[in-house]
Amino acid sequence: MRIVLLNIFLFTTTVIFAQVTQKSDSILPEKLEEVIVTGQINPQSVSKSVVEIKVISRKDIERQAGNTLADVLNTTLNLTITPNTSTGKSGVSLFGLDSQYFKVLIDNIPIINEEGVGNNTDLTLINLDDIERIEIVEGAMGVQYGSNAVSGIINIITKKSSRNDWDITAYVQEETVGSEYEWFDKGRHIQSLKVGHNFSENFYANAVYTRNDFAGFFNDRQGENYDVNDGLRGHEWLPKLQQNTKALLAYKKENFNLFYRFDYLNERIERYNETVDLNENAATATTNPSALDEIYTNNRLYHHVNGTGTIFKKIAYNVSVSYQEQTKDLERYTYRIRSGQQENIEEGEYQSRSAFFSRGTFSNIINTSKVNLQLGYELTNEKGSGSSLAIVIGPESNEVTQKLNNYDFFAASELQLTSRFSLRPGFRASFSNLFEAQYIGSLSAKQTLGDSWELRAILGSANRTPNYNELYTFFVDVNHNVQGNPALKPEKGYSAFLHIKKRSTLANSAIRLKNKLSFNYLGLQDRIELIVVNQSPLAFQYNNIDRFRAVGVFSENEIFYKNFKGQLGASVQGVSKVLDSNTQSNDDFLFNLQLNSNLAYTAPKWNTTFSVFFKHIGKQQQFVEKTNAEGNQEFVQGETEAYSWIDATINKSFFDGAFITTVGARNLFDVTQVNTTAFEGGAHNGPPTQISLGYGRSYFLKLTYNLSL
Template identity: 55%
Template sequence: MFAQQKEVKKDSVIAEQLEEVVVTGQYSPQSINKSVFEVKVISRAQIEQQAGNNLADVLNQTLNINIIPSASTGKSAVQLFGLDGQYFKILIDNVPVINDEGLGNNTDLTQMNLDDIQQIEIVEGSMGVQYGANAVSGVINIITKKNSKYQWEIMPYIQEETVGGEYGLFDKGRHIQSIKVGRKISNSWYANAIYTRNDFAGFWNDKKGKSHDLNDGKRGYSWLPKLQNTAKALLTYKGDNAFRTFYKFEYFNENIDRYSEQVNPNYNPSTQTSAPIGDDLVFTSERFYHHLNFLGKWRDDFNYDISLSYQQQKRNVETFKYRIKTKEKFDVEKFEYESRKAFYSRGNFSHFLKQDSFDFQFGYEVNHIDGYASSVSGSFDGENIKRELGSYDVFGSSEIYVNDKFSIRPGARLLTSSVFNTQAAVSLSAKYIFRNEVEIRGVVGSSPRLPNYGELYTYFVDANHDVRGNENLKPEQGSSIFVHIKKGFDLTKDGTSKLLSKLSLNYLNVSDRIELTVVNQIPLQFQYINIDSYRTLGAFFNNTMNYKNLKASAGIGFAGESKVLDSKVLHNDDYLYRIQFNANAAYYAKSLGMIFSTYYKYNGPSQQFVQQQNENNETVLIRGRQSDYSWLDASVRKDFLNKKIQLTLGARNLLDITEVNTTALEGGAHSGSPSTVLLGYGRSYFFKLVYNLNF
């Protein structure tokens, strides 16, 4: 937890060492080169160069990760290995974070504020032994800062962005204000508090806002406006015998406004006047996050790391009618839409033996989730759904150091639950270093995925529909194999400039996949059952270079997906392949006090088998195709007044991507397939001004 306290000198932002210290999946914080797992790191320097405020801002340029925004809900989800947010976990300091739809899963990336972040760690592959159920495709672990070398830290900043080509001081663009106050009370105690306000005024595009009173389909916004307020507090203590403890609190509030496109003219013939009315609503999300951690040694014998967390996130909705001309609300109704309360505890215990050749770890993970979903948020037979889920896991692993070149780490977890049958997860990791310093890592792992509310409890039955959940569903089973081959090269004799090359090969399989399936033809009935499977394989090659004041990296990925859709009469399980490429570079012009950065990512065409009607009105299977597209971001940062003031200017989405053509999506029950996929709101510009009052 406390490994990331190392202060990085400002002048070394570009020439930082390749040997990062990582936390995720380790017995204790250690050099990334010593880790048996392969961990990707997004550093604080990269976050600052991109002026990233939330997780969606910085993950979009990462190879093998796709960000999927929704203009209609205001949320941004993530795909990893083609699997959605149900299959991977987002953690803060090793604790899964709650959200509207789960604990650690289905997280809205735009709700994850990065103001107190040291680095972001990404581990790909099934991590069920380390992190339990639903860690099928991997985990993203956000490591926060927990101390300072200064007695006082006072850091306010403002950030202004255009949204596409739109900007205004109050009604257009993105406006962020934040302030951090930290105090090093003594050599043992440190505390800080952070407040951030993030106002996204929506993307108007061809719409005309909430005050538009004509019934021409132009009212509202193409991307919904939302206002976020985040308050955080931290208190840490460092004692004797390597003892550490911290308490972390976060309060998050988000309002998303949705305005109806259709306007009721509300014409009064007696007065020959109209008072246009819109049917509008506001979604409000609130999150409370508490995390208490104890870390240290017991009588110099073994290490312990215990976390206790209580979290709650609820989503409320306010529906009302809005008199557009007089700006009045009436017929207001408020109710709870979705809610999650979770108690979570995790404990790791390791280093029992005082020897370098062998070590073992055991641990526990307990969580109790009390969930609620309004009948309005899903088709639940007209009733609200209230369910509790308790999970009680124990896990263990051992590290065997055969010699200084070869180590191996087997592990297993037993997952018990108040709802599902007992599950198991296993893993086997190994690392070998050849004489020429080539490192090879192999990681085999498994993880189940638990069914969600909709899959369990949906009940949508009327004269035209019969769609039902299934409380007898069993968890999906995920497994993966990863091989990583890495080699470092010295570019200069003094070893200060380096090149690191890495080749990764992977295979991931999900069986017993849950899908909505036709269970009866006449009358037509649908139900969720365990029937499908999913496979992906790929190869990724990445190079990272530090040369003097230049840091650059480039990677290419080639992946194939195969879906065995037994839930459909027509399907094809052939592998469909896709290529990705990314490159970024940062140059530190020391004499100017400036850092120039650029980030590029190419997403090649993707394919998917879809059903279509042919000329004879027969259902046939075709290969649908989504067009390729690229992201390009750039920024420059300038330091003033001995680095007390930092100004960052930049642009996102320089290639002006908004949507791409596709034939790879099927239509709904009453509509044809969409022809485009929404990706962004176009080229945007930003500036960020930071004042570091540290002493």
């Protein structure tokens, strides 16, 4: 039934393409497009880019009252975010590939995280208070952004200037967590202050501080001071406190721009053990309940210096140098519940990552009306110790520091073959201290038909280098044997996308339409998987054994009418996973439907905007390895239930935008968990498990004060 509905939707879109009245762009009362920088030889508008780019504007972020990147991307088409209640992190997938396969960048610089640089990023750790816009490219971008950009990239563009002498923004945001809220001990509490100042016409600076206190989700749990051993102590979702400090210094003069950006994040996650030791004293008939609790502390430092300008009044350069580090500390202690005392405290750093990164592009090397050539380099020196799979602190810890260095050189050229047809070939060579040299390429093409049709075809490749855990994990004791594999090869990824876009008008240009129909293919070879390498004693090791393919079609459509803006999207993606290419496993394509919508209406007399954000994830299927009735392993088809998510906000401004109030509700359908049989292991006919997606319907109020002088 859903496939039939999708066919009707796509057919309707095609009919709209054919029937609407064509108008010249020059007479459209349309706001000028934002200049984009992601994957471009020179900054340019979205319509002129050979690469297809999706832009989330600052206004979209504010309408959604999004504080972290996870808040904003939750309803994005083809992208699925899944929280992990046991770690406090948030997992994400794009076109069926998890976050190891796409890169998260800030101003074109990959951001460090527990697993390395750029990929596998926890989106809840990225604060958006100084963000100008978010640019998303779907498909392999290995030539421009190197390894791990297999399914796409997310580039966060920060604000670096202001038209005003002074800008001061302060806000508080209070949210319920499901039905739970108290002023301090329950709910979500956010405070932020941002100050920006133009010291002169050439020098600008700003600073931001944000505090985001998530008090956890109790549900039927009883919190830290519960002293009964019935499994109800602690939280269903772990409490965490994030504090983020940012600063920017920017200088510009004629054809030279320079900025320095600093970012410090501190995150504290508290895990209260559900098991309570009663410590009974038979002699006195008393108890002194205690529990073994843990506190995880993440610290991330980010430094970025960037310079742009021209050499010889011709060659445009853009050079960045960045140093980043992230550490994770663990504190374990015995908590005496009734007295509140902490005893037997163990503290240690069990995970550390640091990286020196530099990226430079030199454009207009050849710059004629037909040809533009860009050359570039990337340098990554990454160092790490510890593994999230083997948390050991104290005297038993025997961590070894390892290094991963990459030296990349790339070239891209835009060829304007005719006034309507352009090509963009690209090539990258990557050299590493651990792997053989890698060579990847890309070819993009753009064709315009008249003033309203745009066709883009993009072929790209990107490899995924093994992460630190896959290379160096060593977790061996009497109960475990899980080891990395330094002999792993990078996974080989490639993709093909075709985008058909059309701009149209109806009713004498009163209604404007933007329609896009896209087809995609992604593939992976030598995919890395943790497999059994010895049955007795049982031992696991990472190896290159898997394959992955994804095919799909998706459509994204926008309509503008007076003060109304609507966006509607639909996607059908088929994924084929070979769990072990050395065995007889099923490689059939399993399909999934996604729908999304974003509606906004502005009432000018009230200075108020009403917004609705909707996402539907259809039933998801996956082949998994399970034990049958005879005790043998076989591949069976598991399923995860469908669900829908909807948020709604009302945004009202007072006194020409000096005060802004945003009220809203998240997860109006009250989604908490979905059933799934798509997990490995267990019996063939075992009961389904549950995946936590949300903590129920919640409400928020955000009060913002803006002062511009």
